[in-house]
Amino acid sequence: MNLKDHENWLVEFYKQRDWYKYTPPVRLNYLTEEVGELSRAIRSIEFGRDHPGEHKLSTDEKFDNLNEELADVIDxxxxxxxxxxxxxxxxxxxxxxxxxxxxESNQGA
Structure with a gap:
């Protein structure tokens, strides 16, 4: 699947759930939220999270979460x-x- 095909599929998916109606400024808020979740996923991989209320993730789970959050940002x-x-x-x-x-002016530098 290429990027445009996924976009077309995604738009239909969002329209079926009545999510497409949200305006770009609202979408920007969702994007900001997803970037925050991506930041947390990277933090978990790079530095770990020492939070007593959270289940410790395996390396595979951490990278699965990273993939999920990257996909959410792209969406x-x-x-x-x-x-x-x-x-x-x-x-x-x-x-x-x-x-x-x-x-281009820095190519030879």
Missing amino acids: QVLIICSQYDIDPTSLMEYSERKLNKRF
């Missing part, structure tokens, strides 16, 4: 792309052009 970005009619694959091309342009 929120894809929904925002859809709401603004932006092809998500164009973002990858945009990123490469921007970085190449920004750093």
Whole structure:
């Protein structure tokens, strides 16, 4: 499955549950929440969590959680792309052009 196919599937999934109606500013709040959860997943892998109320996760569970949170972040970005009619694959091309342009003068340095 490619990024655009997943975006199409995701939009339909969200519409079926009446979640697509939330505006981009609301989606940004969800994205911020997911980035926080991603931060916590990375913290768990890199530094651990010493919290008496939490079950200690195995390494496999920690990486499964990392995958889950990365997917959640991508999903929120894809929904925002859809709401603004932006092809998500164009973002990858945009990123490469921007970085190449920004750093082309530093290639020989």
